[in-house]
Amino acid sequence: MKTLILTNRVPFPPNSGYPIVVYNTIKGLLRLGVDITLFSINTNKHRVDTDDIYDPVFENINFHSFNLDTEVNVWGALFNIFSNESYNVSRYFDDDAAKLLEDILKEKQFDVIQFEGLFVVPYLDIVKANSSAKIIYRAHNIEFDVWERIAITERFTPRRKYLQFLARRLKIYETEQINRFHQVFAISEQDRHAILRFGCEVGIEVFPVALDFERYVINTAKPSFPTLFHIGSMDWRPNKEGLEWFLDEIWPDIEKLNSELRFYIAGKNMQREFFEYDSDNLVVEGEVFDAVEFINSKSIMIVPLLSGSGMRVKIIEGMAMKKCVIATSMAAEGIRCEPGKDIMIADTADEFYRSILQCITNPNKWHEIGENARKTVERDHDISTISERMLNIYQKLVSA
Template identity: 80%
Template sequence: MKVLMLTNRVPFPPNSGYPIVVYNTIKGLLKLGVDVTLFSINASKHNVDVDDIYDPVFEKINFHSFNIDTEVNIWGAFFNIFSNQSYNVSRFYDEDAEKLLENVLREQEFDIVQFEGLFVVPYLDTIKEHSKAKLIYRAHNIEFDVWEKLAAREQFRPRRKYLEFLSRRLKVYETEQINRFHQVFAISEPDRQNILRLGCQTRLDVFPVAIDFEKYNVDVTKTSFPTLFHLGAMDWRPNKEGLEWFLDEIWPDIEKLSGELRFYIAGKNMQKQFFDYDSENLIVEGEVFDAVEFMNSKAIMIVPLLSGSGMRVKIIEGMAMQKCIIATTMAAEGINCENGKNIMIADTPDEFYRSILQCITQPNKWQDIGKNARKTVERDHEINSNAKRMLAIYEILILS
């Protein structure tokens, strides 16, 4: 079976949410003998030097990429207002990229073409024109929902109005495109429900984040306590917004609990403001070389998301590393978890305070939650079982 996957960024190395999801999907399919071709928009924001990729998965696929400057341009954003296009999406389209994709389609026939996210959907017409493959749209999240929630929390009125405008444009685009595919994959059950509310009438299945447990080896002898940590890319606005809220509203009281307590924050593109916080017990790491090793060395994971959609890959990774995770309801959405059993849910400063206090004073509590978390993700997020189920759907589509 020949599968073409389209991505809005190069998923090598798999060091954040979207690349991890795509990378593990490819890895799982390759194990089942699927012939995978990858066409990636090499976006300026996450640009990868393709010549520097050394990865066994990369060596087994046919790879094509095209560099596009996707940075927000003031004039581009202004003139877009007078068009009928979503500015979030249109920045990922380029005529030369389309021509390269046409060449790929002329050189090889595919059974399945899988669009990984909304930002590669502008190339749908090209695929339809040059291929008879079955078409799959994988929704990594509900894009308009992310921006709608960000707008709701924005206090500066002009910015809030523009965010509302962007979310409306995205909603129209997502609604128009959703039924142009033979199959849709949602990343969580709540997202599946949201896609149905958009009017989806095509086949719709849930495929959660899948991970390879060979990568997540727990060594509790290297875990320091009492330690809190947060890990996430700071160029994603919901991460930045949530961490700001935690540091401003919650951390000052938490810090007083123990002079030995340390809070480590790490992630790509760490903003200067986080280095400037006046706190002796706050350690800002910036981007870490090995995220798994970083997680293993700390005890309690803090995920204070206030907006967003989809499924938080870092929470799945944290659960795989047997971490006790204290997260907002928003952050845990779509994950099969139970408060007090395999995760701790906190939505207010008081709830975060009490949850952290409980973990510090009852070490057995956070250790038991971490063990249960590992069992949960082993059951629901194993790479090979997810790949087998995906391949089975491919086979049904091809026969239909």
């Protein structure tokens, strides 16, 4: 089975949500003998020096990348208003990148070509013109839904109007493209229903985040208590807004509960404002070398997202490390979890306060939830099970 995977960033190293999903997809399919070619847009924002990648997964694929500046600029955004294109998506298309992809398609015949996310869909016409492969679209989230929710929380009226404009353009593009594929993969059952609602007429299956549990080894001697922690990329607006809300509205009351309580926050591109926050019990780590080790060393995971879509990979990782996760309903969206059993849900400041207080005063509670959380992700997110299902669909599509 010869498969080409297209990505909007290089998924090495697998250090955040999108790269982890793609990396584990490739890893699982390689184990099943699939021949993988990867074509990645190497953006300035997430630039990877591909000469410095040392990874057994990387060594077993055919890799191609194209360096591209996808940063937002004022003139590009302004001129885009007078076009019919989605500025969110069009920034990822480049004629030279399309030529490189065309050359790859002419050099090798593929059975399946998988588009990982909406931002590589602008290359769909190139693929269709140069390949007879079955084409799959994998929706990592509902992109326009993310922007609609961000717009709702924006208080500055001109910026809110522009975000709403971007969301409308994105919705038109996203809904128009969905039926141009042979198959759609959604990352959650909620996203599957959303895609069906906006007119998907092709086959659609749910493939959640896959984890290789050999990587998630718990050292019970390391976690310190009482500790709260949050980890996530701070250049993703929903993470930043959610953490600001938690620190402003909830944390001042929480840190009074116990003088030894510490709240650790980590993630790439940590904003200066978090380092300057006035709290002796807040520890800002910035980007950490090993996210799994960071998660292992802390007790209770806080995920206060107020907007977003898809599935939060860091929650899945926290659950895999037997952590008690306290998250908003928005953050837990798409995960087959049961509040009070394998996760704690808090949507208001008062609910976060009560949940954290319960865990601090009753350590057995967060231990129990952590144990159940591990069982849940082993049931739903095992890399072997998910990869075998994906390969079965590949085989059915090719033989049809």
